[in-house]
Amino acid sequence: LIAGLALSAGLGCQSVPDSARVANPSPAFTDSGELVRPEGWEAWVMVGASIGLSYTEPGAAPEAAAAPAPAVTPASAAAPGRFHNVFMQPWAYRHFLQTGEFAEETMFVLAFYDPSQDADPAAAGFYEGELSSTIEVHLKKQGLDDSGWGFFGFSGDAASGEAFPSEASCYTCHAERADLDNVFVQFYPALRGKLPGGSEE
Amino acid sequence: LIAGLALSAGLGCQSVPDSARVANPSPAFTDSGELVRPEGWEAWVMVGASIGLSYTEPGAAPEAAAAPAPAVTPASAAAPGRFHNVFMQPWAYRHFLQTGEFAEETMFVLAFYDPSQDADPAAAGFYEGELSSTIEVHLKKQGLDDSGWGFFGFSGDAASGEAFPSEASCYTCHAERADLDNVFVQFYPALRGKLPGGSEE
Numbered sequence: 226l227i228a229g230l231a232l233s234a235g236l237g238c239q240s241v242p243d244s245a246r247v248a249n250p251s252p253a254f255t256d257s258g259e260l261v262r263p264e265g266w267e268a269w270v271m272v273g274a275s276i277g278l279s280y281t282e283p284g285a286a287p288e289a290a291a292a293p294a295p296a297v298t299p300a301s302a303a304a305p306g307r308f309h310n311v312f313m314q315p316w317a318y319r320h321f322l323q324t325g326e327f328a329e330e331t332m333f334v335l336a337f338y339d340p341s342q343d344a345d346p347a348a349a350g351f352y353e354g355e356l357s358s359t360i361e362v363h364l365k366k367q368g369l370d371d372s373g374w375g376f377f378g379f380s381g382d383a384a385s386g387e388a389f390p391s392e393a394s395c396y397t398c399h400a401e402r403a404d405l406d407n408v409f410v411q412f413y414p415a416l417r418g419k420l421p422g423g424s425e426e
Numbered sequence: 427l428i429a430g431l432a433l434s435a436g437l438g439c440q441s442v443p444d445s446a447r448v449a450n451p452s453p454a455f456t457d458s459g460e461l462v463r464p465e466g467w468e469a470w471v472m473v474g475a476s477i478g479l480s481y482t483e484p485g486a487a488p489e490a491a492a493a494p495a496p497a498v499t500p501a502s503a504a505a506p507g508r509f510h511n512v513f514m515q516p517w518a519y520r521h522f523l524q525t526g527e528f529a530e531e532t533m534f535v536l537a538f539y540d541p542s543q544d545a546d547p548a549a550a551g552f553y554e555g556e557l558s559s560t561i562e563v564h565l566k567k568q569g570l571d572d573s574g575w576g577f578f579g580f581s582g583d584a585a586s587g588e589a590f591p592s593e594a595s596c597y598t599c600h601a602e603r604a605d606l607d608n609v610f611v612q613f614y615p616a617l618r619g620k621l622p623g624g625s626e627e
Contacts, residue, residue: 347613349482353475353476412548
């Protein structure tokens with residue numbers, strides 16, 4: 226709290242608080258080249274939530290879809306659908322606000338929550354219930370794929386995750402249909418319309 | 427970016443970056459005692475999202491409800507319902523993780539988004555569309571109400587907002603039905619189950 230208040234008041238800075246480092250991670254890799262599962266992302270900037278969001282019509286068989294075949298989001302089939310929250314490192318968010326671009330080493334974490342109405346006094350609608358231990362990461366880093374980004378999955382409690390192969394549909398879909406640099410900013414209220422024209426922070 | 431990377435790498439600190447102050451505000455008041463509309467809350471910690479969440483059964487008239495009469499959330503009537511995101515200052519979130527309590531001057535911002543399926547390639551489900559200019563704030567501060575908290579509404583582009591009177595149903599409902607200190611932590615995945623038992627950050 227003291228560190229927080231000092232920051233809040235703009236007082237002198239003795240050292241970078243641990244909390245700043247926790248909140249501003251860069252990607253780390255294992256010796257075998259897997260991405261280390263990010264920690265602390267719940268306190269990153271949440272750029273947008275969705276529920277049951279899918280890129281195919283309900284009930285449409287992928288084979289029946291018009292060309293180019295729409296990609297299916299990895300986990301969005303069940304009704305009423307899970308909540309998807311997308312988080313971004315605070316430093317990467319500030320870089321985006323300042324430049325309108327995504328910096329190298331930007332990470333987006335996609336987290337999944339069951340829709341719930343169990344806890345009192347919820348009587349209609351849904352709040353975010355159980356968090357899935359599976360998360361996915363979209364990382365901007367040269368050398369992973371021609372798009373300049375890589376997708377990683379972390380199942381269960383896996384401490385690290387492999388990049389999806391470049392043939393995975395997520396790469397093509399994000400490259401062709403995302404509004405800015407492979408990122409679906411059109412779905413994210415904290416990013417949409419924030420492309421800077423001036424020099425203000 | 428430079429400030430962000432410096433924090434990320436844990437390098438020496440020349441000054442507190444502006445971004446830290448923006449991200450860690452304390453409440454401010456006008457001369458007439460209204461709360462100044464908080465800024466920059468989109469980059470605070472998003473503790474939980476919901477859609478159409480209401481505390482009364484769909485279609486139930488408030489008069490017909492069993493005693494104690496359930497309170498109605500201020501903006502949750504329309505179907506399929508709006509997204510509600512709840513944000514908390516980063517310093518207040520860290521204080522909660524460390525102590526299990528909400529610090530004086532903790533603020534929660536409640537923001538409303540229309541559910542949307544308009545932007546390609548969304549085909550099923552909903553993402554967070556237009557952000558309402560109306561927000562609500564729940565502020566922990568002695569002297570506002572016997573509960574130790576106050577509720578404030580900011581309609582349209584109002585630069586400041588008055589506290590709701592203590593007779594408003596939100597005070598009673600939060601005092602009686604929230605799991606911890608007037609806060610519906612039962613609905614917030616970033617807070618539920620995070621009550622600390624040890625001393626780790």
